[in-house]
Amino acid sequence: MVQRLAGHFSVEESAKRIRHYRYAEERMMRVMGGWIALTPELGAKLLFGRHVWDCAQHADLWGKRLPELRAPAQVSEPPNDAFVRFMDLVESPEGFGQTPQRLVGIYGVLKPHLLATYEHHLAHANQVYEPPTRRILQRVIEDERRHIAAGRAILTHLLRDDGARRRAHAWEERLHALLAEAGGVSGDGLSHLAVPEIPPDAADVAGDLVELEKPVGQWPLPPDLEAALATHALSLARGNLAAVAEDLAPEFRSAGEEFYRSALATGFERHAVVGAAKIGSHRQIKLRLESRQGAVVLLSRWAQRDGRWRVVEAEVVRTEPA
Amino acid sequence: MDRPIAYDKLAREDRFVRMRARRVVELKLEQGLPPFPDLASRESIKERVHGIMVGELQAMEGAGRTVYDFPDAPWEFAMDMARQVWDESRHVEIYIRLLEHLDGYVGEFPETTILWRCACAEDAAARVAGVNRGLEGLACDVFNQLVHIARKIGDPILEHAVDFVLADEITHVRMGSKWLNALTEGDPERRKRAIEFQESIDERFNLGGMRREGEHEDVPISIATEARRLAGFTEEEIARLIKTTQRSSVY
Ligand SMILES: [Fe+2]
Numbered sequence: 268m269v270q271r272l273a274g275h276f277s278v279e280e281s282a283k284r285i286r287h288y289r290y291a292e293e294r295m296m297r298v299m300g301g302w303i304a305l306t307p308e309l310g311a312k313l314l315f316g317r318h319v320w321d322c323a324q325h326a327d328l329w330g331k332r333l334p335e336l337r338a339p340a341q342v343s344e345p346p347n348d349a350f351v352r353f354m355d356l357v358e359s360p361e362g363f364g365q366t367p368q369r370l371v372g373i374y375g376v377l378k379p380h381l382l383a384t385y386e387h388h389l390a391h392a393n394q395v396y397e398p399p400t401r402r403i404l405q406r407v408i409e410d411e412r413r414h415i416a417a418g419r420a421i422l423t424h425l426l427r428d429d430g431a432r433r434r435a436h437a438w439e440e441r442l443h444a445l446l447a448e449a450g451g452v453s454g455d456g457l458s459h460l461a462v463p464e465i466p467p468d469a470a471d472v473a474g475d476l477v478e479l480e481k482p483v484g485q486w487p488l489p490p491d492l493e494a495a496l497a498t499h500a501l502s503l504a505r506g507n508l509a510a511v512a513e514d515l516a517p518e519f520r521s522a523g524e525e526f527y528r529s530a531l532a533t534g535f536e537r538h539a540v541v542g543a544a545k546i547g548s549h550r551q552i553k554l555r556l557e558s559r560q561g562a563v564v565l566l567s568r569w570a571q572r573d574g575r576w577r578v579v580e581a582e583v584v585r586t587e588p589a
Numbered sequence: 590m591d592r593p594i595a596y597d598k599l600a601r602e603d604r605f606v607r608m609r610a611r612r613v614v615e616l617k618l619e620q621g622l623p624p625f626p627d628l629a630s631r632e633s634i635k636e637r638v639h640g641i642m643v644g645e646l647q648a649m650e651g652a653g654r655t656v657y658d659f660p661d662a663p664w665e666f667a668m669d670m671a672r673q674v675w676d677e678s679r680h681v682e683i684y685i686r687l688l689e690h691l692d693g694y695v696g697e698f699p700e701t702t703i704l705w706r707c708a709c710a711e712d713a714a715a716r717v718a719g720v721n722r723g724l725e726g727l728a729c730d731v732f733n734q735l736v737h738i739a740r741k742i743g744d745p746i747l748e749h750a751v752d753f754v755l756a757d758e759i760t761h762v763r764m765g766s767k768w769l770n771a772l773t774e775g776d777p778e779r780r781k782r783a784i785e786f787q788e789s790i791d792e793r794f795n796l797g798g799m800r801r802e803g804e805h806e807d808v809p810i811s812i813a814t815e816a817r818r819l820a821g822f823t824e825e826e827i828a829r830l831i832k833t834t835q836r837s838s839v840y
């Protein structure tokens with residue numbers, strides 16, 4: 268059966284493709300590594316942490332295959348300048364609030380494209396003389412499927428409102444356009460390949476989903492502090508400085524009044540306790556206050572004074588525009 | 590992305606309360622409490638576990654930055670650091686689960702970032718010396734003691750989980766020793782600076798006399814001599830560490 272020996276890729280073409288794959292995998296692994304510290308959401312942070320090592324292994328497997336194809340080991344090479352620009356764009360969202368864009372770039376665009384390309388390559392790689400390449404393709408395909416399913420789960424969790432979903436979609440379109448311009452990771456116009464179906468509930472995906480940020484219904488706080496906080500938050504929301512002043516410890520009274528006067532320039536429509544940490548018997552309470560102008564996150568330390576919980580220290584830790 | 594990033598870019602969900610370590614210590618001393626959680630009660634073990642959990646988080650973030658910050662370092666270096674990212678991500682999960690096991694929650698105690706600051710060193714050799722040898726050496730001390738205490742109080746869940754983390758940390762220290770040597774080969778000046786950085790970290794993490802040679806029950810943090818040997822610290826290095834802990838000021 269001579270046709271069993273028919274092939275699509277020459278040795279040189281194979282090595283070149285593999286250098287392009289390695290470029291994408293290596294750069295992706297470095298970018299995800301760099302993003303971990305910049306990503307606030309624990310679920311997404313840990314997802315990158317889980318996948319950096321897999322991507323590094325993919326780059327390494329490709330890099331080790333190269334000398335078997337008469338090429339120097341561990342060399343990455345982009346297919347063209349447009350693909351470099353595509354990767355630059357994938358890397359660019361590094362802001363505190365840009366986790367959805369980071370996830371879209373990797374799990375919505377790059378990995379699905381790699382998966383489709385790897386599947387296409389596997390379908391065309393010769394079964395008689397290319398099994399070393401085929402083995403690597405099978406391994407990376409399996410990982411990419413798992414990664415995409417996990418990434419989609421976290422993304423769905425983070426895209427809670429229409430505005431966020433619209434922004435994510437627009438970002439995805441921009442990336443797809445640049446990817447098409449580059450002709451995909453191999454540079455030969457395969458960016459249009461359909462992404463295979465991926466079941467969202469594959470059993471091994473669970474290991475990558477360590478934590479999905481859950482809204483905390485009730486913080487484990489002493490009941491009298493809970494009650495004091497409810498009154499305090501309401502006074503803050505109404506901009507009722509006189510009532511807020513009642514909650515301040517004597518030693519913090521004058522500095523505190525000054526602080527809340529400037530922090531409460533506008534009223535707030537919604538408020539919630541978003542963090543509660545202990546230092547001995549003191550409690551560090553984070554309050555998120557939202558208005559049409561945006562949100563303010565206040566951190567205040569509460570301690571018992573004369574049998575009552577009072578604020579002994581307060582600061583603004585973050586402001587967000589609407 | 591900047592290489593390296595400013596240390597204050599470290600991103601957290603709102604449920605984390607970040608504070609300066611010095612301030613936390615002050616507030617505890619004002620209340621007549623020990624500056625660092627001892628391991629005498631379940632509550633203090635929980636606080637220690639929370640501190641370790643955020644330490645693991647920062648270790649993962651630091652190793653991730655190292656993967657990004659040094660694209661021109663040898664490929665095997667990037668591989669080791671990427672592997673470490675994965676290990677630390679499992680450690681974070683382990684300590685989140687242990688925290689739940691101890692009826693705690695993420696954010697229950699303030700987070701301090703001295704560990705992360707060390708992970709922001711600009712030279713790769715200094716970073717592996719400081720983080721992998723200095724901080725992960727401290728992790729070996731802390732985990733070794735925690736395994737012992739868990740065994741003593743009869744908590745096999747805590748004991749087994751932490752023992753696996755300890756095995757990983759010993760591997761990370763070895764990586765640190767390997768890359769400290771490889772990256773500074775033929776550059777004694779760079780090696781000297783990296784080692785000085787590590788020693789400054791060792792000194793800082795003697796925590797004002799908290800880390801000492803002694804029985805697990807008798808000292809706040811005991812030095813894990815055997816684990817340190819396994820991790821590739823020389824007898825001379827271990828002896829020097831013990832000596833520096835003896836002259837650290839006590840709070
Ligand atoms: Fe760790």
Ligand SMILES: [Fe+2]
Pocket residue numbers: 648677725757758761
């Ligand atoms: Fe480690």
